[in-house]
Amino acid sequence: MVVVMKASSTNEQIEKVINKLRSFDLDIHLSQGTTRTIIGGVGDPKEKEMIMETIEVMDGVEKVVAIVNPYKLASREFKQEDTVIKIGDLCIGGNEIIVMAGPCAVENEQQIIETAEAVKRAGAKILRGGAFKPRTSPYSFQGLGEDGLKLLAKAREKTGLKIVTELMDLQHIKIVNEYSDIIQIGARNMQNFTLLKAVGKLQKPVLLKRGMSATVKELLMAAEYIMSEGNHQVILCERGIRTFEDATRNTLDLSIVPVIKEISHLPIIIDPSHATGKWNLVKPMTKAAIASGADGLIIEVHPNPLDAVSDGPQSLKFNNFNDLMNESRLVANAIGRNIAGDSDDVS
Amino acid sequence: MVVVMKASSTNEQIEKVINKLRSFDLDIHLSQGTTRTIIGGVGDPKEKEMIMETIEVMDGVEKVVAIVNPYKLASREFKQEDTVIKIGDLCIGGNEIIVMAGPCAVENEQQIIETAEAVKRAGAKILRGGAFKPRTSPYSFQGLGEDGLKLLAKAREKTGLKIVTELMDLQHIKIVNEYSDIIQIGARNMQNFTLLKAVGKLQKPVLLKRGMSATVKELLMAAEYIMSEGNHQVILCERGIRTFEDATRNTLDLSIVPVIKEISHLPIIIDPSHATGKWNLVKPMTKAAIASGADGLIIEVHPNPLDAVSDGPQSLKFNNFNDLMNESRLVANAIGRNIAGDSDDVS
Amino acid sequence: MVVVMKASSTNEQIEKVINKLRSFDLDIHLSQGTTRTIIGGVGDPKEKEMIMETIEVMDGVEKVVAIVNPYKLASREFKQEDTVIKIGDLCIGGNEIIVMAGPCAVENEQQIIETAEAVKRAGAKILRGGAFKPRTSPYSFQGLGEDGLKLLAKAREKTGLKIVTELMDLQHIKIVNEYSDIIQIGARNMQNFTLLKAVGKLQKPVLLKRGMSATVKELLMAAEYIMSEGNHQVILCERGIRTFEDATRNTLDLSIVPVIKEISHLPIIIDPSHATGKWNLVKPMTKAAIASGADGLIIEVHPNPLDAVSDGPQSLKFNNFNDLMNESRLVANAIGRNIAGDSDDVS
Amino acid sequence: MVVVMKASSTNEQIEKVINKLRSFDLDIHLSQGTTRTIIGGVGDPKEKEMIMETIEVMDGVEKVVAIVNPYKLASREFKQEDTVIKIGDLCIGGNEIIVMAGPCAVENEQQIIETAEAVKRAGAKILRGGAFKPRTSPYSFQGLGEDGLKLLAKAREKTGLKIVTELMDLQHIKIVNEYSDIIQIGARNMQNFTLLKAVGKLQKPVLLKRGMSATVKELLMAAEYIMSEGNHQVILCERGIRTFEDATRNTLDLSIVPVIKEISHLPIIIDPSHATGKWNLVKPMTKAAIASGADGLIIEVHPNPLDAVSDGPQSLKFNNFNDLMNESRLVANAIGRNIAGDSDDVS
Structure with missing residues (x-):
């Protein structure tokens, strides 16, 4: 110093x-x-x-x-080569761009199975869906809990998609770990240090979302908490930061992608749905995220956004998601990467 | 709508x-x-x-x-008269301005007892001190845990001061509830909804700190979470928000005081230590907080900030805290309120 | 209302x-x-x-x-079809993505001519370069003034590139109008209403940069100031907003591109150099900007950033700019647009 | 470095x-x-x-x-003792707290004279009032121009109050200088460097408002621009910064007061009207500003806010302003300062 x-x-x-x-x-x-x-x-x-x-x-x-950065294990200096996280035959952080898609919340069997099948057809590799939902109002739907996890497992069985779902607190760590392939730590919990240490003791990939007003340094320090307990499988996720601008729900900070690539070896993905809060902004921001160098995306898709119990305004219908995937593939190719999946019409 | x-x-x-x-x-x-x-x-x-x-x-x-605000129980419309929270013979939210003071973290018996005695002499009514510490680095001191709680209890016995201390997660709710008179929910946990619901089921006052980038509305929705479970004894606390300005650690938003007074019946206190991050700014901002109408303050005091294990730069020495209390009393009187305690020299 | x-x-x-x-x-x-x-x-x-x-x-x-937005002439409701601004045979806002490039400040004849030739070879259509420089320090180089304008004109003669340069105040409006093809209004002057009205009376395209903390609505109201005086040739420019994040100079808000496309008919371009402040972030953010739907870019290029009198850290060398153009072309093609120019090696 | x-x-x-x-x-x-x-x-x-x-x-x-700060003349290191600015028998930056008050815009003779008399009776020493108004909409009232300046001069003659009014651009510098006792540079012009240099060449006190998203350092650099031209009579003014919080128009950053007192010798005043945007928040924030150590205030007062052509919602009626002054006096006394003026009822 x-x-x-x-x-x-x-x-x-x-x-x-x-x-x-x-x-x-x-x-x-x-x-x-x-x-x-x-x-x-x-x-x-x-x-x-x-x-x-x-x-x-x-x-x-x-x-x-300070002369040296406070993070070590998460730094590019500690590990020169990119971290590639393997989940079965899937690789996150490699040349292929991985798309995670699904509804904000698991609502019922038909909804999650239908969505899983549709996003799989469009090329998604991982199914997202909340069983435990952090809601700003205590009067809003809070998720199906363990029943939601079971429905996600059913969708995995049927489609072969991997599952990412949010862990909100310690008391559910066992069941969330049991049912999921990737454990998501939400933006509001990015500095829930007890939770970070707990998932650090698991042998499971963690999707760590950037807090609404967290700096890049703080995001890496949160990753450091997980890694310092032994779990180095951390996927960073940018989901928009809070600024004065109110034309979008949050401000998507895509510059973080090349910044992270320079100072850390961890993969980083983008959540354009929560960042913008509006479904019609999701497609252009997905393409921008890919062009900026992101390793993946996590996107909200719903069979009928009008009937969604939460985040309807930012959810894509199946056909719009299919279009997004087709257009995204072209951008991925233009920068020498690829997105798996066929491009059948799913409408 | x-x-x-x-x-x-x-x-x-x-x-x-x-x-x-x-x-x-x-x-x-x-x-x-x-x-x-x-x-x-x-x-x-x-x-x-x-x-x-x-x-x-x-x-x-x-x-x-939206036409109607999303919070109900926390709103002034729901309850016209100010909420006054009683802790023994203490009232928070009444005419008297209550000062909570103490070290960032409990370090050892001598430190906490000495500080308790000094802040009591200066007029503080409540002793603050962290036993569980949320630290941005996993490599930093994380608090004494239950031993820290026991030392706080000892200080209470010796001085008669009430105790406020932070609850970081569900697993410690029982012991924190047992040892404390007020349970603090930290800024990073303001939207830890599980924790909010859990303290909502207790019969104990809760000090709810505003999140670093939380709006007034979100702060009240967090209070609503606690209140909707039955516990209406919520004390709001402003501790600075995150902005582009870097001359202070955070930006203390004092306007929130009259705003809260208008739209809510809950008491609100100010934490000038975390807001500014610098001990020499604490005194002027304390006086400003009082003049703005705040119901109390929570201030970091340490016998020797040079040796503090955390937050040394924002901690006051005993004599500076005594000066602060004496000057603050004059401002409180000027707006028709008062701060208890004699003003003996404690140096 | x-x-x-x-x-x-x-x-x-x-x-x-x-x-x-x-x-x-x-x-x-x-x-x-x-x-x-x-x-x-x-x-x-x-x-x-x-x-x-x-x-x-x-x-x-x-x-x-408010029910109706305060801007009229700038709104998509007022004019359904996209505004395409013609400068000679150039079109801004059409299918072709237009790249403006050049040094932050005009320094001398050799520097500006060399740069003009290099960026032209790489595919840029417009030469940027400041003759009047807004500098935060009164002790820093403030630009060559009219001499700088003359050097820009010389570079135009030699290369055929169009010229965009900043107008800082009324007193220079006549000469800046005389020498430039596009007049730039800088971020710090976005709400200099006198200046906006003055350029509104000219028959010349205006490049209007978003203020550091201006909302989309305020940017459009600034455009409205220009348009209400009769000049409808306004090109909007996003150059990063001010947030708490300090890993980049500003936070590039690319979501503004699809937002503007929805609510306004004006073209919008991106300045990734000022937004990020770091040359190695310029290429990924340029590609992201194109993928998000931007109509053009304005990029800082310097023969030798080490010797630049200002903004060296964010300026690209010729060969890096050439690479950027080549890679950008592929992204443009992937979204069905194009960038003019050959891709000869200029190193 | x-x-x-x-x-x-x-x-x-x-x-x-x-x-x-x-x-x-x-x-x-x-x-x-x-x-x-x-x-x-x-x-x-x-x-x-x-x-x-x-x-x-x-x-x-x-x-x-950087090791050394970029400002010199504005720094406490350059000049140890506080700068006290004298305007006739008035001192800004001394022990007395100076209140500037008046309408947002000068509207007509009756309005400005009546207001001048009322604020004088309540204890204000300086009359504020805009003749040139920066408005976000080109369709809004833009001020009376020179006629407004003449009305201000008339009010000065009648009451003996000094005049502070905004200079928006170079073309009016002569007449604004002629009619005013203090020239105001508005928040939107804080980095209008041409304007700063021009007022730096005058022999008149300058009230320099902090830009909406300017750091303390940038504010001092703007002061440095004025001072480097020879005019050291700069009064700094905090008027709220832009954050994510929307319960108030801006976020009043009172911590800047003790920060400025530490690093600069220039006086600093507070504008609680523009900072909060709501008249009922002006009184508590005025008292807080005084308690924080501010050297003065600038407050919007209007005979009938309902009929104000601009900023009605944040303007105080005469009787409310009188109450504010009486209560503020008590706070000023509590910190060992004073505010001039009797406290007759003016209702």
Whole structure:
């Protein structure tokens, strides 16, 4: 870390900072400029955050600047080659772009089976569907619970699709782990550290959604929580951040894709449905996500959005999803990647 | 709700929207303007959110505008008079401004007892201190756990101060409930709906912190979650929101105080320590919070911020906290309120 | 507009609001629900904003909701077909995606001529380059002024490229109009209403950049300022908005592209250089912009970014720009559009 | 500045960075840590921004960190004691808190004279009122222009109040300078650098409003533009920033007050009217502003907000303004400051 002293700092204050840094086993590099003294503390201590806070409080200190990023296991420096996550014969993070699709919430057998069959026909490889739903109103439908998980399993049996579904709290970790192929940690739980540690102890891929106002660094620190427990199968997911703009539900931050590719080895996928909140924006933003380099997509599809119990406005009908897949394939090809699946008409 | 149809909408589309609204038992008020048809759906259905989403998807609809706010129990309309929460002989939400103070984390017996005695002398009524700590890095100190709770209880015994401490997840609800007088739900858990429902079933006051990017409406919906389970003793807490400004850790949104006072009956307190992240900004923002009408404060105090295991930069020393209390009393008096406690020198 | 009365509003208050609305020649539609009275004010008055503010102040009023958008000339309702702007034989807003490229600032003859030749070879149709530079520091290079304009004109002569350059204030409108083919209004001037009206009186295409924290609605209102003076040749430009994320200079909001396509007829282009602030993010975000449906791009290119007087970090070298163009062509083709130009190696 | 090299950087790359820094006359301090090489560039060059950008582009560089702030004249380091701006017998930035009040726009003689008399009676020292109005819609009232300035002058004659009014562009600088005692630069023009330089050449106090999404640093850089031309009489003004919260028009950032007091010597005032957008929030936020340490306030007052041509919802009636002043006096006294004026009833 680099400690910048105030212009008005005294020799005694500088001395004290140096001694404090040394007490944490850091080597010192002193640089006395025309207006400022700068003290470098060199080393790789564990409690970096605490040390920086401690120094920041000392008299005469103007600011403390971190040199090394706080994440390790999630960083490109730790692991040069891209992480490819295997689920059966599926690879996430490889050349193929993986599409996850399905309804916001599992509602009943017909709905989920029909949707599974339709999205499979269109080329999706993974079925999404919520059994436990985080809803902003306590008066809204909260999901079918374990019954929903069983219906997802039935759809998997019928179609061969893999299953991704959200885990909302510790009490359901066992059953969600049992029924799912990928466990989703929702945006609201990105900093639910207990939950992160718990899924870190599983041997199952985790889809980690970026919090509504989380920075890229915080997203990687959340991944670090999971990885530090032993589970390195983390798929990052951008789903829109909160800004002042209200023309869309959230602001989709696609720049995060090349940023993550540079600083981390983890795969990253995009959720254009929650990001925009409007079904007619999903197709263009899906194509943009692919062109930006995303490794996959997670898209809301419903047999009849008009009857959806939640997120109807952002759900695609089967035929629109089919069109999206066909057009997306062309964009994927244009950047040298591919999306599996035939392109039969499903309408 | 009010449904605004597109200028290009057809009579058939209008008819369909009307029929859909009627299917939810809503009365219809039709208004045909020069450029737009507007359809009012009158009634008080439970699944408001879902109905609005359903209508939004229909052909010819431009937008759907909510008329009534989604929160009920938390609203001023539901309860005209201010909620005053009693904890023993203490009242939160009354004329007296209540100060909660203490270290970020409980570190050891000497630290917490000393701090408790110092903040009590200065006029604080409630001792804060974390036993379970949400930390952005998995490599940082995570709190003493139950041992920390026991030390808080010891400090309560010695000083008579009440205890507020954070509950991070369901698995600790029993012991946190046992040791605390107020259960804190942290900003990162403001939309941990399972946790909200669980504390909603207790008979204990809940300090609910606003999420980093939560709107006032979402904060009240989180309170609604707790209240809808039967526990109406909710204390709201503003602790800074995330904006582009980086001169402070967060941006303290004091306007929320009079806004909440207008639309809700719940008490609201301010956390100037987390909001600013810098101890020297805590005093002016405390005085501003009082002048804005806040019912209380929660402030970080540490015997020696230099040695704090977390949040040192925003913690006040005993003598600074004493000064803060003395100056704050004058501001409280200027607006016709008061802060308890003598003003002995504690240095 | 729709006026929502408070639950506690009296008949007299409702009556007064109705009379006030009638005084502005609005027709009244009254709707009395179970908990709220709603008053529709129907008509198309000119001073809509003022009327809404007036009503909002009246006793008993909870809120006033606008039904019709405030922009007219810029709206898709006003003009169904896409606006295509012709500059000589160039069309902006048609099927061809137009690329504008060049240095942040014009520095000297060699720099601008070399760059013009290189970007032309790679397929750019328009040369960008600042003669007047808005710099956050008064101590930074502020541009060559009229000399810069003359160098741009020389580059146009040599290459046949069109010229886009920024107009910073009224005093230079005559010379900027004389030398440029498109006048750029920078993000910081998006709400410089005097300047907007002034370029609205010219017969020249205007490139209007979105302000750093401007909503889509405000961007269209800025366009409306220009159009209301008679100049309908407005090209919108997204260049990143300001959010809490600091991994990129700004957050590129690509969702604005399909949003604008839905509600406006104006062409929209993307500036990935200023949005990201980092040259290595420019290529992926360019491809994403094309895939999202953008009509063009404006990209910073410099013979030697290391020696650039401003914005070096986000400028592409010639060979990188050439690669970008080649890869972009493939994406454009994948969505059924094209980018002109050969793809010779320019390295 | 401090240059952090990538872990993978080569000796040759390090050498090149050092040579480049030396070419700008900077002294070098090299620090080779376990994972990173850090290069300090010591000196005080003028084109700091450009040098940092240049280095950032070089191979092997991870990031460049500024050590010294970019503003000089506006900094507390440059001038230790508070700047007190004198306008006749008035002092802004001294112990007395100065209140500026008046309508958003000057509408007619009766309105401005009546308001001037009322706010004077209540204790205001300066009359505000817009003659040139920046309006988001080209169809809204744009101000009376020079006639408005003349009416302000008449009000000054009658009451002895000083005048503050907005300058929107260069073409009116002469007449605005002639009629006003303080020239206001609006939030939308905070980075209109031409305008800043022009008022920097005058001998008149400038009220500089913070841009809607400007950081504290950018606000000080805007002040620096004015000061670097010779005019050091700059009054900073916070008027709310743009965030995701929509319960208020903007989010009033009061923490900026103690932040500015620490890093700058310039006085800072608060505009609670534009910040909140609602008259009933103005009083509590005024008191909070005073308690936070603000040097003054600028408040919208109108004889009849219902008839105001703009900003009615945020304007106070005379009696409410009088109450505000009386209550504010008590808060000012509580922090050892005062607000001039008697407290006669003006209703």
